[in-house]
Amino acid sequence: xxxxxxxxxxxxxxxxxxxxxxxxxxxxxxxxxxxxxxxxxxxxxxxxxxxxxxxxxxxxxxxxxxxxxxxxxxxxxxxxxxxxxxxxxxxxxxxxxxxxxxxxxxxxxxxxxxxxxxxxxxxxxxxxxxxxxxxxxxxxxxxxxxxxxxxxxxxxxxxxxxxxxxxxxxxxxxxxxxxxxxxxxxxxxxxxxxxxxxxxxxxxxxxxxxxxxxxxxxxxxxxxxxxxxxxxxxxxxxxxxxxxxxxxxxxxxxxxxxxxxxxxxxxxxxxxxxxxxxxxxxxxxxxxxxxxxxxxxxxxxxxxxxxxxxxxxxxxxxxxxxxxxxxxxxxxxxxxxxxxxxxxxxxxxxxxxxxxx
Amino acid sequence: xxxxxxxxxxxxxxxxxxxxxxxxxxxxxxxxxxxxxxxxxxxxxxxxxxxxxxxxxxxxxxxxxxxxxxxxxxxxxxxxxxxxxxxxxxxxxxxxxxxxxxxxxxxxxxxxxxxxxxxxxxxxxxxxxxxxxxxxxxxxxxxxxxxxxxxxxxxxxxxxxxxxxxxxxxxxxxxxxxxxxxxxxxxxxxxxxxxxxxxxxxxxxxxxxxxxxxxxxxxxxxxxxxxxxxxxxxxxxxxxxxxxxxxxxxxxxxxxxxxxxxxxxxxxxxxxxxxxxxxxxxxxxxxxxxxxxxxxxxxxxxxxxxxxxxxxxxxxxxxxxxxxxxxxxxxxxxxxxxxxxxxxxxxxxxxxxxxxxxxxxxxxxxxxxxx
Numbered sequence: 001x002x003x004x005x006x007x008x009x010x011x012x013x014x015x016x017x018x019x020x021x022x023x024x025x026x027x028x029x030x031x032x033x034x035x036x037x038x039x040x041x042x043x044x045x046x047x048x049x050x051x052x053x054x055x056x057x058x059x060x061x062x063x064x065x066x067x068x069x070x071x072x073x074x075x076x077x078x079x080x081x082x083x084x085x086x087x088x089x090x091x092x093x094x095x096x097x098x099x100x101x102x103x104x105x106x107x108x109x110x111x112x113x114x115x116x117x118x119x120x121x122x123x124x125x126x127x128x129x130x131x132x133x134x135x136x137x138x139x140x141x142x143x144x145x146x147x148x149x150x151x152x153x154x155x156x157x158x159x160x161x162x163x164x165x166x167x168x169x170x171x172x173x174x175x176x177x178x179x180x181x182x183x184x185x186x187x188x189x190x191x192x193x194x195x196x197x198x199x200x201x202x203x204x205x206x207x208x209x210x211x212x213x214x215x216x217x218x219x220x221x222x223x224x225x226x227x228x229x230x231x232x233x234x235x236x237x238x239x240x241x242x243x244x245x246x247x248x249x250x251x252x253x254x255x256x257x258x259x260x261x262x263x264x265x266x267x268x269x270x271x272x273x274x275x276x277x278x279x280x281x282x283x284x285x286x287x288x289x290x291x292x293x294x295x296x297x298x299x300x301x302x303x304x305x306x307x308x309x310x311x312x313x314x315x316x317x318x319x320x321x322x323x324x325x326x327x328x329x330x331x332x333x334x335x336x337x338x339x340x341x342x343x344x345x346x347x348x349x350x351x352x353x354x355x356x357x
Numbered sequence: 358x359x360x361x362x363x364x365x366x367x368x369x370x371x372x373x374x375x376x377x378x379x380x381x382x383x384x385x386x387x388x389x390x391x392x393x394x395x396x397x398x399x400x401x402x403x404x405x406x407x408x409x410x411x412x413x414x415x416x417x418x419x420x421x422x423x424x425x426x427x428x429x430x431x432x433x434x435x436x437x438x439x440x441x442x443x444x445x446x447x448x449x450x451x452x453x454x455x456x457x458x459x460x461x462x463x464x465x466x467x468x469x470x471x472x473x474x475x476x477x478x479x480x481x482x483x484x485x486x487x488x489x490x491x492x493x494x495x496x497x498x499x500x501x502x503x504x505x506x507x508x509x510x511x512x513x514x515x516x517x518x519x520x521x522x523x524x525x526x527x528x529x530x531x532x533x534x535x536x537x538x539x540x541x542x543x544x545x546x547x548x549x550x551x552x553x554x555x556x557x558x559x560x561x562x563x564x565x566x567x568x569x570x571x572x573x574x575x576x577x578x579x580x581x582x583x584x585x586x587x588x589x590x591x592x593x594x595x596x597x598x599x600x601x602x603x604x605x606x607x608x609x610x611x612x613x614x615x616x617x618x619x620x621x622x623x624x625x626x627x628x629x630x631x632x633x634x635x636x637x638x639x640x641x642x643x644x645x646x647x648x649x650x651x652x653x654x655x656x657x658x659x660x661x662x663x664x665x666x667x668x669x670x671x672x673x674x675x676x677x678x679x680x681x682x683x684x685x686x687x688x689x690x691x692x693x694x695x696x697x698x699x700x701x702x703x704x705x706x707x708x709x710x711x712x713x714x715x716x717x718x719x720x721x722x723x724x725x726x727x728x
Contacts, residue, residue, distance in 0.1 A: 088658075280655070334675075338675065340681065341667070349658070
């Protein structure tokens with residue numbers, strides 16, 4: 001039974017039309033779209049798979065569908081609703097997030113996607129004292145990388161949105177009120193020292209202006225538990241830095257507060273990159289900590305679990321069609337049962353297992 | 358009872374050989390226990406009496422290889438053994454008439470407790486037939502003419518045995534032809550016990566024939582015997598073949614298989630325990646499940662992130678082709694990651710025994726020991 005043969009029909013269907021009956025089927029994203037919508041943010045193993053198969057296929061699954069349903073029915077006059085995707089390791093939270101981002105991109109939302117907030121709290125090379133606020137720290141590298149990707153993702157909006165304040169960068173450069181956001185972004189990319197401040201400005205402006213209703217804003221953060229956890233960064237005198245002393249984190253926290261309208265906030269909590277959290281923790285409360293939980297409360301939690309049997313079958317069929325499983329027993333029933341048992345229907349594990357086959 | 362004790366003490370010390378030492382003397386000797394058809398013939402067998410004392414000095418080690426035991430010597434040993442047995446029975450307060458070999462072993466372990474790890478190095482007292490290796494008498498008479506007609510082949514008993522077996526095969530086939538000619542032939546399929554017995558191994562055959570064999574000889578012999586047993590034989594031939602089979606203890610019979618227990622909803626389940634290194638596991642296997650496994654309350658995917666451990670868990674189910682059919686709940690403690698996986702696997706296998714038939718249990722055990 002070649003399920004995939006039917007899914008090719010689905011791929012041409014606009015994702016807005018994804019409904020209950022499409023659960024378990026794959027849909028295609030063309031490679032060009034991939035470059036514009038996801039300059040960053042796909043999990044690395046998935047990127048490798050895309051490169052191997054020469055096409056990107058995401059599976060339609062229930063949590064993502066649920067979220068899409070909510071998003072379609074949001075009332076943009078109300079404050080932004082927060083959705084938190086949580087689940088055990090390898091169940092597909094990041095890919096569900098990417099599904100949603102793609103959907104919103106198709107619907108012409110402005111995507112504010114932070115691929116992994118954990119990257120901002122650990123392994124940072126250079127910390128500068130912030131120019132804007134003396135007590136905070138800047139991370140020029142991460143900020144500039146993110147600005148570049150943001151620019152690629154949202155080109156068309158950057159010229160439309162106008163800045164509402166005047167910002168002075170240094171003695172010679174400044175941005176006037178009313179100039180397009182693209183200038184701010186350019187400034188951040190060129191002057192790496194000011195990149196963090198540029199990020200802060202972008203976030204502030206977007207938040208302010210999305211309430212006006214010109215565009216819809218989607219804030220998507222992966223690994224949001226990094227915002228309230230601990231960091232591994234130290235000052236020169238080897239004392240630990242708290243997250244709020246990092247400018248990027250501080251601005252991001254303001255972003256995920258639901259005091260603005262006209263969009264939605266979708267977050268995932270993940271243990272994989274988190275610091276100082278036990279391996280088995282996957283509930284939002286454990287991973288966010290008390291402070292984070294209080295800040296994010298109220299939110300709508302969405303559990304992402306392992307594949308159900310239909311999805312598992314579909315995944316195996318997909319691999320078989322792309323000739324990914326070369327073992328002769330992979331086609332048989334017992335082979336499938338073995339894979340089922342060994343991975344217990346966990347998508348990440350199944351993918352790793354099949355890599356050997 | 359001082360005097361008899363002293364004498365029996367001497368006899369007993371004489372008897373208590375270290376068996377390992379005796380195994381050196383395996384070469385051609387002068388006396389053979391089961392010399393077929395050699396009882397006739399001249400009695401003037403030139404004997405080289407090299408009677409080995411209980412203690413050997415270093416000088417005699419080279420001479421040990423050509424050691425030989427005469428008929429009289431062995432007879433004397435047997436008498437002494439019997440007397441010693443009666444004395445031992447007296448000492449232990451048991452009846453000398455009904456004193457079996459097991460009683461002797463028990464008495465010896467009681468009287469001479471030994472802390473040696475190697476079981477064969479401990480004191481033993483057995484019948485001389487078991488201790489002294491079988492040796493061959495001289496195969497030729499006074500005039501130099503050999504007794505057996507196949508002497509010049511070099512392996513006379515082996516070839517004579519082959520002749521005998523082949524003769525039996527021909528005989529059976531002849532009988533079959535006769536029956537077929539008469540029209541009374543009936544195809545009777547042979548049913549042999551597949552698991553209970555095995556062929557002799559090469560060492561055992563060598564010991565039986567008191568001759569050295571090569572691997573090809575042994576293989577040839579076994580092929581011939583299998584051919585013979587494949588034909589419909591009658592009692593005499595069965596008995597002939599039976600001489601070359603040894604029973605294999607069915608080990609799984611020792612392991613009690615508990616019947617299935619039923620809990621409130623009427624679903625069948627069974628428990629099993631397993632140990633490996635220092636890990637202890639107890640597993641409860643439910644029938645009609647969906648393949649979920651829970652360990653100490655945690656899903657097995659989280660408990661064993663390493664694929665190798667999960668493969669260990671999969672093995673009993675995979676073997677019986679029951680991968681998605683049972684639910685398991687188990688508790689495990691002690692040991693490390695890999696030994697816990699092994700312990701759970703054993704417990705699950707034991708619990709699964711209640712769900713399957715006995716033959717499959719035996720098959721599972723054999724496959725596991727082979728694999």
